[in-house]
Amino acid sequence: MVALSTLPMIWIGANPEQIANSLAQLIVSVVDVEFAWVTMGEPAVNVLQAHKRADAQFAPRTPKSDWAKPNARFATEVQPQRKMYGVSVPIGREPGSVLVALCGRSEFPTELEHLLLRVAVNQAAVAVQQWRTEQSLRSEMERREALEAREREQRQREMQRELAHANRVATMGQLTASIAHEVKQPIAATVVGAMAAQRIVSAKPADLDQVRRVLDEIEKAGRRAGDVIDRIRALIKKEPLRKDQLEINGAIREVLELTRGKAATNDVSVQAKLADELPLVEGDRVELQQVMLNLIINAIEALSETSEGSRELLIGTAKTESGDVFVAVQDSGPGLSPVTLEHVFDAFYTTKPSGMGMGLSICRSIIEAHGGRLWASANVPNGATFQFTLPGLPYITS
CATH class of the missing domain: 3.30.450.40 (GAF domain)
Structure with missing residues (x-):
């Protein structure tokens, strides 16, 4: 016993x-x-x-x-x-x-x-x-912990989306002059075309073929203005995350059009060397354009502080040996110090007097959420390059 x-x-x-x-x-x-x-x-x-x-x-x-x-x-x-x-x-x-x-x-x-x-x-x-x-208690605790972890992850994703949206809105606010310029051009072209059409119609006899050509130009100008507005709405509008198959070069060209006015105002020469026949990538077009928008505006602002030498910005794409899509934003600005290079993607770290330090942190989160990698490097003798990769989709052959 x-x-x-x-x-x-x-x-x-x-x-x-x-x-x-x-x-x-x-x-x-x-x-x-x-x-x-x-x-x-x-x-x-x-x-x-x-x-x-x-x-x-x-x-x-x-x-x-x-x-x-x-x-x-x-x-x-x-x-x-x-x-x-x-x-x-x-x-x-x-x-x-x-x-x-x-x-x-x-x-x-x-x-x-x-x-x-x-x-x-x-x-x-x-x-x-x-x-x-x-x-049983352990299983229940594990179930609750897993549920709480999923809820925390969901809250973090929601907060990340809110921050990303706020960052997009703030960034678009910096492009007010550039956007006004982009919209004003096709509107002006439409007005000029309409006046020309009136003159042609008033002539005796009226040249209908020339009228048709002018009307075609008016239609193109109207579509261009509509496209600019649609891109602005897409970047500002808060929508659920989408996973589409998209061509990165086309998304980059649209961002370049929106930032063209800001580049011209700051006397920045922008060149794009976009590789042909890149693999498609899977992701949210708006979020990936947000990354490009932040990187390009950051580069333009860095170049605006340069008082000597040319102000050049190069946007390049390529395909890596592993089949990924590679994107680089390279500027000839003042460059990045070792300390800045180490902390440039940290949340709330900024070198700008009025900056919040969230843009690059959000960019890295977006790229990592799409299965890619974002990093920065200092150019020699000056300037900086921000680069990222995205998984390329395999080609489907019939």
Whole structure:
């Protein structure tokens, strides 16, 4: 009884297999039987423990079905020319969970031995139930932690989208003059075309072919103005994240058109060397254009601080050996110091007097969310280059 009283402490944190093993060992040593089996249904456990005086090769690995009937007493011949006596005691109320013990003594089990067996299996049943309860609680905690982690991730994504949208709106605010210029040009072309058409129609005779050509130009100017407005709306409007297959060069050209006026105002020469036949990329067009918009405006602002030398900005694309799409924004500005280069993508780090330090941090988050990588390098002798890669989609051939 003293040995049995230590079982609850021994089984703290133990799993059913460990409980079964120690229970079988205890029964063999304390109750002094030749064989002890412990079988459990859920989880499935089957343990055989033999006394050192018994020959385990004569014992089945699993107790026979008629031995394992709950509360059964039986006599059997396990070893040649040797009769043994057995008893089975259920472990808890779960079907299939039972302790079976075999002994060579004909009086086995005595009333005391039967009591010891019942005490032992009752403690084992309690220990297994405690393990199941702990597993259930652990599973529930893991489920809750996973749910909370998903909710935190969702909140972070939502906050990231809000910050990205706010950054786009703020960036577009810097392009007011450039946007006005881009919209004013096609509107002016439309007015001039309409006046020309009126003059042609008023002539005697009217040149209808020339009227048609003028009307075509008016239509093109109107479409161009509409395209500019659509791009502005797309960048400012808050929409759910989209995953489209898109051609990066086309997205870059649209951003270059929006920033052309700002570049001209700051006397910046912009060149684009966009590689042909680039793989398509999968992602959100607006977010990727936001990255280009931030990088180009940052470069123009850096160049505007340059008082000597030319102000040049080069936008380039290429295909990497691994099939990814490579994009670079290179300027001839004052460059990046080692400290700035180390922290340029940190949130709230900025070298601008009025900057918030969120633009480049958001850019890196967007590129990483699209499976790519964004980094910066200092040019020699001056200037800086911001580069990123995006996974290229494989070509589909028919």
